[in-house]
Amino acid sequence: MPEYIEKYYTLKDLWKSVKKLPSDRKYLAGGTDLVISLSCGNDKSSVWLDISDIDRLKEIKEDGKNIFIGAAVKISELESNPLIKKWASALSECVKYYASPSIRNTATLGGNYANASPCADGVLALAALRAKVMLNLYDKRRVVDILSIVKGPKKIDLKKDELIEGFIVSKEERKSIFMKMMHRKRFGIAKAGLCMCYKLEKGKLRDVSISLSSVAPSVVRAKKTEEYLEGKNPSKAQTKACQLIREEISPLTDIRSTSDYRMRIVSVFLSRALCSI
Amino acid sequence: MKNKFFSFIGKPVERVDATAKVRGEAFYGDDLIFPGMVYARAVRNPRPRIEIKKISDKKAREITGYLGVVTYKDIKGVNAWPVVMKDYPFLPEKEARFHSETVALAVAETLSAAKKAASLIEISYKELPFIDDPLKALEKNSLKIYGKDNIFSSYTIKKGNAIKALKECDFVVEGEFKTNYQVHCYLETQTATAVPEKDGSLTVYSSTQCPFYVLDAVSAATGLPNNRIKVIQTVTGGGFGGKEDVPALVASHAAICAMKFERPVRLAYDRKEDFMSMSKRHPSWAKVSYGADKNGKLKACVVDYVLDGGAYSTLSPIVLWRGAVHAAGPYKIENVFIEAKAVATNKVPCGAYRGFGQPQICFAQESLIDDLADKIGMDPIEFRLKNILKTKDETATGQKLDSSCGIKELIEIVRDRSKWIKNTPTSIGDKKRALGFSCTYYGVGLGAGGRYLDRAGAFVNIYKDGSVKVDVGNTEMGQGALTVLSQIAAETLNASMENIRISEVDTSKVPDSGPTVASRTTLMSGNAIIEACAPLRERIFLTAADMLKTSGQKMFAYGGYFYFKDRKVSFSEVIRECWGRRLKMSEQGWYVAPKTSFQKENGQGDAYVIYSYSADVADVEVDVKTGEVQVKKIYAAYDVGRLINPKLAQAQGHGGILQGMGWALYENLVIKNGIMLNPNFTDYVLPISTDAPEYDISFKEKLYKYGPYKAKGMGEVPLIGVAPAIRNAIKKACKAKINSAPMTPEIVLEKIGEEI
Structure with missing residues (x-):
């Protein structure tokens, strides 16, 4: 438990005093991860700097x-x-x-x-x-x-x-698709997730970007698949794109899912996303 | 209007505890404050199995507010927790047998000081080899951690010659099934407070289903006689079996600390330690075979059933017994051979969880019966109806069902309501949808396995103003016992509901009434209340008749009033008159369950006095590309005797179904190398309201003549058959036969892959 919480309303005040605080300080915004980290014994900081009300x-x-x-x-x-x-x-x-x-x-x-x-x-x-x-x-x-x-x-x-x-x-006029696989319908952590932004010009995909969650140590972009899809008809490009995206990732097996399942879901998601365009 | 002469029985009376609980006015264990109260925190075994060399609190002593450490040396009584067997020490002396077992306790003035101190208390240990797989534990050359064979207990049920009969069958199926843990996830974690009184006695406040288990354990641990200990059940935020045995351990720890420091001691678990060290539903393994003749008549059933008991036996022997007795399913079968074992492993001890050893074997047995119907080429419901138990038939233990058996009607109800005849799988895109069926029976009460505990007391005390205090020995844990028992008391006395008060159990006011388990509370405490009320009723009714000057003619009693011609008197007026006449206005009731004839040697005889029944149809949709399973609707029908409160009975149905679904599809506790990996709600996934199916619940009230107002028991039946109904629906929808639970999307997808 931090000894105290210092609350700020402006960046100016923050920068004025931050260096004077104990060095094991940490920012607090919503606290929905930080408080859990504390109760798991992983947060040892002595002061939290509450920045949630800085305009x-x-x-x-x-x-x-x-x-x-x-x-x-x-x-x-x-x-x-x-x-x-x-x-x-x-x-x-x-x-x-x-x-x-x-x-x-x-x-x-x-x-x-x-x-x-x-x-x-x-x-x-x-x-x-x-x-x-x-x-x-x-x-x-x-x-x-x-x-x-x-x-x-x-x-x-x-x-x-x-x-x-x-x-x-x-500000770009792109459409987006967001898909998330979790263990129950709501309130779950992603076993795998896919988000795709794109434009469609005369039936061809343009300006595609695809990101993936829970399949690598951090959220990643599927850049090869993005490049491949550029200028393609979405439903025709489906099979190859789904194959490509699987080559781009090597997810882990952990407590939430398996490597194989995550691979399959990413490709099912991409296929469903492309079909829906 | 079948219940038109009842004032309260069969009526959807509002829960008597609802307002306080909804408003946050109910006081749970951790809400209570006592002057001078201090806090205990467990110091836990860091490895799966250790030899304890030394416990040192040198570093903890630097914490402000730290009072000291408590180890087995502080136990004044006997260091053996009395459950079924006595292999679980209150605190280990030389060896700790599972990861996170309480080894010692730190006591401090504040909770945070106690936590900090506990983390600084050092256990010096030598790591010992451990075993975490029950099937490996059964191997001849395995490491032995319990007795000569690692077996806590075993049962055999033998009728006819099943092995021989199986060979002669025209159709035989065999399958191996596995189910995982289930965590109770009650909202309120384990909590106890022990308060030393000035006269040397001890008051223990405990969140528990079984205050008398707490009494026995605290008495054993402290060496105090029963009459110097008072156990008061605090408002209990959920149990589901998880507050059957283990609250006694937690309360004993608090009591040992309180005796040492002569201060009130609070011991309240956080969610993580509750997950890691408290009771669970047993993981199971089963190999089942069924055989039928060419006409679809069941001829033989062979079951090999293994429960993973964990490090200590706790309730495993009786959980196993219930599972074994019901293992062949609710069918008429001449040849049955059931072998069941509960096995020791170095993991958290498992115990009671709604269904008590039945859901696991029911999953195996009801799945396989369905597969057998497929093999014969019969409709699964038609096949079951052909073999189902009816009145006068014999169960697997040779018990003749003499009354109140409505399972055949239940099957017909869900068949008709679900339009089963149209059970042809449908498909939209990647989604396939179909129905699946299961049916079960459940022996109400403790039966032969717990016959010595199957009695209950009640004390009914009517005050001069007409208010009534009823004390019972069974508990409210969220299931609605206070309401149902109040209805029984009000009905029997012809009081109004407002006259009756029943509160949480106080062991100093009623005799030991056994545990609040096995769906026995309505039946046992209900009958005890009726027995206590009967003589009071006679006095009240005679007095009322006098007051109404009926001169021997029949008066009418309803809803707290007595009527004759144009005259009426209220219950309170009659009570005042009774007191004026110096009549005895308090009585004790004592109800003992009828005898059972079960013999352990061959597993034959009457196992339970009466059974409740259920049938389920699950309407399930499977996404064949992602393996996601969505339960669209559950059609369920129950025979639990008379419904005392139809609204609460419906609610029990909803809760049981959702909990059964959680076990079937979502909940997946992972223990790797003896250590639990997901002791939290982030990664132990429970179903929530968005996952709930539509419920279609029906009742068939087959009256039980010895039940209170002819009721049986309700609490557990709704959960038991849910998992196999879902499994059978998945099979029908996409041909994937899944013989393990939970049926996660990963497993479903893998199985679909195998089928294609």
């Missing part, structure tokens, strides 16, 4: 080219926000599969990303959307590709005190 982190806004989604935006908000529905519909679609309503009301998109889980539904959608992540360290920003700093389960390449400020999704 900048709760923003969802647009400019000419992009939309910005703050890291402390609650998962439940993604479902109905008009900007997200219009420009990042994969994120809206993931919500109904995402944990339980009570978790969705507490958990944040930034936390889903920071936890670096291979089965993260929000990250699966962000990856297919080719989102970028905006990081902030002592008021200095850098913007990187969403998957570039995710190194494996619970492993993310952030510098000390570096804060996930939000996500940038470019």
